[in-house]
Amino acid sequence: MARPGLPTATTAPATGAGGISPAAWITALVLLFMPALASDFFLVQVFGWTLILGTIALSLQFLAGYGGMVSLVQMTVAGFAGYMVAILGTSGLGQISLGWPFWLAVPVAILLAVVFGTLSGALAVRTAGIYTIMITLAIAAAFFYFTRQNETVFGGFLGFNGVRAPVFWGIDWRSPVPFYYLCLGWAAIAFGLVTWVIRAPFGLALQGIRDNPRRMAALGFDVTAHRIAAYAFAAFLAAPAGILLTWLNGQIAPGTVGIGPVIDILVIAVVGGLGRPIGPFIGALLYVLLRLFALDLLVALGLSGQRFQLLIGIGFLLTVLFSPDGILGLWERAQQRWAGPSGGGGR
Amino acid sequence: MKKMLLAATALASLALVAAAEAAEKLKIGVTATLEGTYTVLGEDGMRGFELALRKWNRKAGGKDLEIVVVSTDTTPDSAVRAVRKLVEQDKVDLVISPLSGSEGIAVRDYAHTQPQMTFVNAASGAMETTFVNPAPNFFRWNMDGAQWQAGLGDYIYNNKGYRKLATVGEDYSFVYTQVFGLAVEFCGLGGQITQRFWVPLGTKDFASIIAALPDDVDAIYLGLGGADAVNFLNQYAQAGGNAKIVGGSIMVDQTVLSSKGRAKEILKGAVAASGVADTWEDPRWQAFVKAYRDAFPPDKRFASPSLLAVNYYNSASAVFTTLDLINGDLSDGHKKFRETMAKLELDAPNGKIRLDQNRQAIGTNFVTEVIEDAQGNLVSKVVKVVENVNQTLGLPLDKFKALGLPSRTNPECKKY
Numbered sequence: 001m002a003r004p005g006l007p008t009a010t011t012a013p014a015t016g017a018g019g020i021s022p023a024a025w026i027t028a029l030v031l032l033f034m035p036a037l038a039s040d041f042f043l044v045q046v047f048g049w050t051l052i053l054g055t056i057a058l059s060l061q062f063l064a065g066y067g068g069m070v071s072l073v074q075m076t077v078a079g080f081a082g083y084m085v086a087i088l089g090t091s092g093l094g095q096i097s098l099g100w101p102f103w104l105a106v107p108v109a110i111l112l113a114v115v116f117g118t119l120s121g122a123l124a125v126r127t128a129g130i131y132t133i134m135i136t137l138a139i140a141a142a143f144f145y146f147t148r149q150n151e152t153v154f155g156g157f158l159g160f161n162g163v164r165a166p167v168f169w170g171i172d173w174r175s176p177v178p179f180y181y182l183c184l185g186w187a188a189i190a191f192g193l194v195t196w197v198i199r200a201p202f203g204l205a206l207q208g209i210r211d212n213p214r215r216m217a218a219l220g221f222d223v224t225a226h227r228i229a230a231y232a233f234a235a236f237l238a239a240p241a242g243i244l245l246t247w248l249n250g251q252i253a254p255g256t257v258g259i260g261p262v263i264d265i266l267v268i269a270v271v272g273g274l275g276r277p278i279g280p281f282i283g284a285l286l287y288v289l290l291r292l293f294a295l296d297l298l299v300a301l302g303l304s305g306q307r308f309q310l311l312i313g314i315g316f317l318l319t320v321l322f323s324p325d326g327i328l329g330l331w332e333r334a335q336q337r338w339a340g341p342s343g344g345g346g347r
Numbered sequence: 348m349k350k351m352l353l354a355a356t357a358l359a360s361l362a363l364v365a366a367a368e369a370a371e372k373l374k375i376g377v378t379a380t381l382e383g384t385y386t387v388l389g390e391d392g393m394r395g396f397e398l399a400l401r402k403w404n405r406k407a408g409g410k411d412l413e414i415v416v417v418s419t420d421t422t423p424d425s426a427v428r429a430v431r432k433l434v435e436q437d438k439v440d441l442v443i444s445p446l447s448g449s450e451g452i453a454v455r456d457y458a459h460t461q462p463q464m465t466f467v468n469a470a471s472g473a474m475e476t477t478f479v480n481p482a483p484n485f486f487r488w489n490m491d492g493a494q495w496q497a498g499l500g501d502y503i504y505n506n507k508g509y510r511k512l513a514t515v516g517e518d519y520s521f522v523y524t525q526v527f528g529l530a531v532e533f534c535g536l537g538g539q540i541t542q543r544f545w546v547p548l549g550t551k552d553f554a555s556i557i558a559a560l561p562d563d564v565d566a567i568y569l570g571l572g573g574a575d576a577v578n579f580l581n582q583y584a585q586a587g588g589n590a591k592i593v594g595g596s597i598m599v600d601q602t603v604l605s606s607k608g609r610a611k612e613i614l615k616g617a618v619a620a621s622g623v624a625d626t627w628e629d630p631r632w633q634a635f636v637k638a639y640r641d642a643f644p645p646d647k648r649f650a651s652p653s654l655l656a657v658n659y660y661n662s663a664s665a666v667f668t669t670l671d672l673i674n675g676d677l678s679d680g681h682k683k684f685r686e687t688m689a690k691l692e693l694d695a696p697n698g699k700i701r702l703d704q705n706r707q708a709i710g711t712n713f714v715t716e717v718i719e720d721a722q723g724n725l726v727s728k729v730v731k732v733v734e735n736v737n738q739t740l741g742l743p744l745d746k747f748k749a750l751g752l753p754s755r756t757n758p759e760c761k762k763y
Contacts, residue, residue, distance in 0.1 A: 041436035045428070092456065148518070148547050151755065157519040157548060158423060158449045161456050250460075251453060255422030292432060295418055309382060 031184055040176040046292065048248055050284045051183040055190045055241040057269040057280030059234035062194050065274040066203060067230045068210035071124065073136040075265045076143045077117040077235045078242025079257030083147065083154060084109035085163065085243050086252050092162025093155055102166035110239040117235020118228060125227040140262045148254040159253025163246050174247055183244055187281070190237045194277045197233065206230055271319045273328025282327050290315050373410045373675060375666070376417065376433030377469065378444035379659075383420035384549045385447060385573040387602045388655045391648075392446055392470055395656030398635075398642055399663035407667040408675020415439055419446070421519075421548060423453035430454050434464050440677055441684075442466045443662050446655065448473035448492065448521025458482040465681045467666050467688075470658035472596075473520035474527065474753055477707040478738060484681070486688055486706040488665045488695075489658040490622055492521050493528030493740060493753070495596040497712040498733040499620035500532025503593055506730075507618060509565035511539045512593065515556060515579070516570030518545035523753035525570050525595045531740055531750065534760040540568075545755055546575070553579045557586050566618075570595035576603045580610035594619035599717055601625065601649035604725040611725060617717045618730075622658070623697045624713035625651040625726035635660070635696035650724040661695045668693065698734070709737045 035043060060074045089105035091097040100108075124135045147154040165174035165182075173182055197203040206226055208216045213223045246252045255261075264287065272283025294311045323330040377396060380389035393416070405412045415437045417429040426445045433439045442464060445454050451471030458466045459482050468476070468487035472495065477487050503509040512533065516522035522545075530540055541564060544556050557579075560567060567590045571579050576598050592614060597603070599619030604611055627633075639652040652660075669688040677684055693700040698711030711734050715727035739747035750758045 039436070041432070045431060045436065145547070158452060161423065161453055249424055249427050250456065251423060251427065253423050253449075255420070255424040258422075292436075295416065299416070 034184075035177045035180060043176045043180045044248065046285075046288055048180055048183045048244075050281065050288045051187040052241045052245050052248065053265070053268055053287065054272075054281035054284035055187045056238045056245075057265050057272065057284055058187075058190055058194060058277055059237040059241075060265055060269045061272075061274055061277060061280045062197075062237070063230055063234050064269065065276075066198050066210065067206050067227060068128075069124070069227065069230070070133050070266070071121070071136045071231070071234070072133060072262050072266060073117065073120045073124070073139050074234060074238045075262045076140040076257055077113050077120070078238040078245060079147075079252065079261075080116050080143065081109050081113035081239035081242035082163075082246035082252040082256065083160070084112050085246055086155075086160035087153065090162075090164070091160040091251075093160050096153065096155060097160070102168075106240075106243060109243060110236070113239035113242065114232055114235045117238070118232040121228045121231020121235075125224055125231070137259075137262070140257070141259055144254055144257050144259060144262075147257060155253075157254060159251060159256075161251040163251055165247035174250075179244075179247070186240050186244065190241075191277050191281075193233075193237065202226070202229070267316055271316055271326050273326025275325055275328050275332075279326055279328040286315070286319075286327065371410060372413050373407065373441070373670065373677075374413045374415060374437065374439040376415045376430070376437060376439035376442045376444070377659075378417045378419050378426065378429040378433070378442075378446065378450075379469065380421050380446045381416075381418035384575055385421050388470075388573050388597065388653070389418070389446055391602060391653045392655040392659040394639070394643060394648060395652060395658065395660035396443070396469075396663050398638055398656070399660045399667060401642065402638075402664075403667045408670035408673060410670075410675040412667075419450060421447040421450060423449050426450035426453050427457055430457055430466070434461055441666060443469050443659075443666060446470045447519075448476075448524065449519045451476040451487075452520060455480075455482050455485050458485045463680060465684060465688075467662050469662050470655050471521070472524060474524045474738070475520065477705045479752065481705040481707075483706075484685065486665070486685075486702065488662045488693060488700055488702075488708050490708050490710050490712065490736060491738060492524030492596065493531070494708075494710070494736045494738060495622050495654075495712060496525055496528030496532070496620050497736040497740060498532075498714040498731050499593070499618070500529050500534075500536060500538065502620075502714045502731055503566065503618055504533055504536045504538050507566075507591075509538065509591070509593070511541055511564040512566055512568050513542040513544070513561050513564045514540060514568040514570060515544045515546065515560070516568075516595070517548045517550075517572065517575060518755070519548055520753070522570040522595065523755065523757075526568070527750075527753035527758060528740065529568060529593075530758050530760055531742075534758075535762055537762065538760075540760040543755065546571075548575065550575055551578055553582045554586075557583055557588065560588075560590070564590070566591035566593045568593040568595070569598045572597035572600075573602060577606045577608075577610065580613050581608065584610045584613055588613065592617035594717075596621035596654055599715065599727055600655075601651050601653040601726075602655065604717065604727070605649040614717050614725060615719065618714065619717070619727065620712060620714045621654055621727070622710065622712060623652070623654050623727075624715045624729040626718075626720075626728045627697075627713065627732075628729075629696075629698070631694065631698075632696045650720075650722070651726055657695075657697055661693060661697075661700065664695065665691060665693050665700075703737060705738070707738050709735060712736045 056074055056078045064070045085105055088098050088100045090099050120139050124132050127135055148157055171178050205221055209223050209226055217223050268283040268287050269280045273279030290312045379392050417432055419425040419429045430444050433442050446469050448471050451473050452475055455476050466485045472492040474491045474493055514526055594617045599617055636651055672687050673683045700708050700710040703709055713729050714731035716730050717725055718728045720726045
C-alpha cells in the first residue's frame with residue numbers, strides 16, 4: 001500500500017495517446033510555439049531558467065517522490081557538470097580551461113557528474129529520512145566551500161566567466177530561440193524518461209522499496225543497488241540542466257552551487273508538489289517569477305523595494321501552509337471539487 | 348486562434364504605447380547589493396543615487412527619468428542575472444551597475460555581449476574590470492581598490508614607522524586589488540607583509556583566523572566589509588585583541604563605523620585610505636555631507652555618507668551631466684553619449700574626476716585616521732590627500748603590467 005500523499009505509478013499521467021488530457025496537449029503546444037508569443041527575455045530568463053531549475057528539481061522529485069530519498073545534492077550535481085564544462089571546455093580563464101571541443105567536453109562533463117552523483121548516492125543510501133537530508137546537505141556544503149576556496153581548479157570566488165554555448169550547424173545555441181528549445185528539449189526528455197522509468201520494472205521496484213524495503217529485500221531485490229541506481233539516474237537528469245544553466249549565465253561560480261540554491265531546489269520541488277513529475281516545473285515557474293519580479297511588484301504597489309525577500313518567503317510559506325502537497329495538490333483538490341467526488345485526480 | 352490573435356494585437360498595441368512613452372522618458376537601470384553580507388553598503392549606495400536624482404529633480408537631458416532597481420548579493424551570478432533583466436526585460440536606456448568587485452568583472456563581460464547598451468559602473472573596484480579586456484561601453488567613475496590605497500603604504504611606513512604587516516581580507520577580487528595597492532607602495536619602501544589571510548565573503552566565525560594572527564608584526568591590515576567587518580571586530584574584541592589596525596577602504600567606512608555596539612572602538616586610531624574622508628574641509632564635500640544629512644532622517648542614514656553613497660552619487664551625476672550635455676539624445680546608438688562622457692570632467696564631492704583611455708577614473712585619494720567627533724560618532728580624519736591617482740599608481744604602464752594581476756599571493760612583497 002502506498003502511503004498517502006506519495007505518488008504511485010497509477011497517479012502518474014498516462015503516456016498512451018488516449019490518456020493524454022487536453023490540458024497537457026495545450027501546454028505542450030503553448031510551450032512549442034512560445035517563441036512566437038514571448039519576448040527574448042521571457043523566453044530565456046523566465047522560461048529557459050524555469051525549465052532548467054524544473055529539470056533539476058525533477059531529479060529531486062524522482063528521488064523523493066518515487067524513491068523516498070530527499071536528496072539535497074541535486075543542485076550540486078548540476079553545478080558539478082557546469083564546472084566540468086567550464087574546466088574541460090573553453091572559458092575566460094584560459095590558464096585553467098583545457099579547451100576541449102564541446103562534443104567531447106559535454107559528454108565527459110555529464111559522465112563525471114553522473115559518477116559524482118552516484119558516489120554521493122552510495123554514501124547516502126544507507127541512511128534514511130533526516131539523515132539522508134543531512135548527509136546530502138553536507139556533500140553540497142563541502143562542494144560549495146571547496147569551489148570557493150580552490151583557485152587552481154575551480155577558480156575561487158569568481159569562478160569561470162565567458163563560458164559560451166557552442167555554435168554549430170550555423171546556429172548560435174545561446175541565442176534566445178535555439179537556447180529555449182535546448183532547455184525545452186532536455187526538460188521534455190527528462191520528463192518523458194521519468195514517466196517511463198516509474199512504470200518500468202525498475203521504477204516499480206523502486207516504489208516498492210520506498211514503501212517497504214524489508215519486504216522487497218525478502219523478495220530478492222537488492223535494495224541498496226536500486227537506490228544507488230536511482231541516484232545515478234537522477235544525476236543523469238540534473239547534469240545536462242547544470243550545463244544549460246552555465247550556458248545561460250555565461251559563467252559558473254560558487255554562488256550557483258551555494259547553500260541557498262541547494263535549498264531553493266528543495267523549495268521548488270516541495271512547493272510545486274512532489275506527487276508528479278510536472279510539479280517541479282510549476283514550482284520552478286513560481287520561484288523564477290518571484291525571484292525576478294518581487295522587487296518590481298513591491299515598487300509598483302508603492303512600497304519600499306527593500307523587503308522583497310519577505311514577499312518571496314511569504315509566497316512559499318502560504319503555498320506550503322494551505323497545501324502541504326504543493327501547488328499540484330491545490331489544483332487537484334480544486335479539480336475534485338468542481339468535478340464532484342467521481343472525477344478528477346484519480347485517488 | 349482568434350483569441351490568440353486578439354491577445355497578440357493587444358500586446359502589440361501595448362508595446363506601441365510603451366514605445367511612444369519611452370520617447371519622452373529615459374529609463375535608468377540600477378543594481379545594488381540589497382541582500383546578503385553587503386546589504387548596508389547597497390542601501391547607502393542607493394541613498395547616494397537618490398541624492399543625485401533629487402539634485403537633478405528626476406530629469407536629465409530634458410527628459411523624465413524612470414528608475415528600475417534590481418538587487419544582487421555580491422556574487423557574479425546575481426549581477427549577470429540583474430543586468431540581463433534590466434537590459435533585456437526592462438529595456439532600460441542606460442545601466443548603472445554594479446556595486447561589488449567580482450560583480451564588476453562579470454558585468455564587464457556581459458557588456459561585451461551588449462554593444463548597443465552603455466554601462467556605468469556604480470561602485471565596484473576590482474582592477475581587472477577596466478584594466479584587462481576593457482569593454483568600450485563600460486565606464487567607471489570611481490577608482491579601483493588599488494588606487495584607493497594610494498598614499499597608505501607611504502604614510503604607515505614613514506609617519507607611523509610600521510615595518511611589518513599581516514593582512515586579513517575577504518577572498519575576492521576587490522580585496523586582492525586593495526592589498527595589491529598597499530603592497531606596491533609599502534613593500535616598495537622596504538616594508539614587509541609577512542602573512543596574508545583570506546576569508547570567504549560572508550564568514551561568520553573568525554576564531555581560527557584570530558588565533559593565527561602573528562604577534563611579531565607592527566600592525567594588522569584588515570580588508571573586510573559590511574557584516575564581515577563587524578563580525579570580525581566583535582570577535583577580535585572578545586578575544587582581547589589590541590593590535591594596531593590599518594584598514595581597507597570599506598573597513599574604515601561609515602558602513603562599519605556607524606555600526607552598533609562597542610566592537611568598532613577597536614578601530615579608533617586606525618589608519619586607512621579611501622576615496623572619501625569624513626572630515627575633509629573642502630566646501631564641495633561639506634555641501635554634499637549637508638545634503639546627505641538633510642535628505643534622510645538620522646536613523647535612516649549614517650553620520651556621514653559612506654564611500655558607496657559617494658560612488659553611486661558620482662556615477663549617477665556623471666550619467667545625468669552627460670545626458671544634459673547631449674540633450675538626452677541616445678538615438679545614435681549611444682555614440683554621442685559615450686564620446687561626451689569619455690571627455691567629461693566631474694566636479695565630484697570627493698575631488699575632480701576624469702577618465703583615462705580605458706574609461707577608468709583618475710581621482711583624489713585620502714589617507715585618514717579614525718577619531719571620535721564631538722557627537723561621539725567615529726569618523727575618519729584626513730591626514731594626507733593624494734591627487735591625480737591613476738590606475739597604474741604612477742608607474743609607467745609596462746612596469747605596472749609586469750607586476751601581474753592582483754590575486755591571493757600577487758604581487759610579491761619586494762621593492763619594485
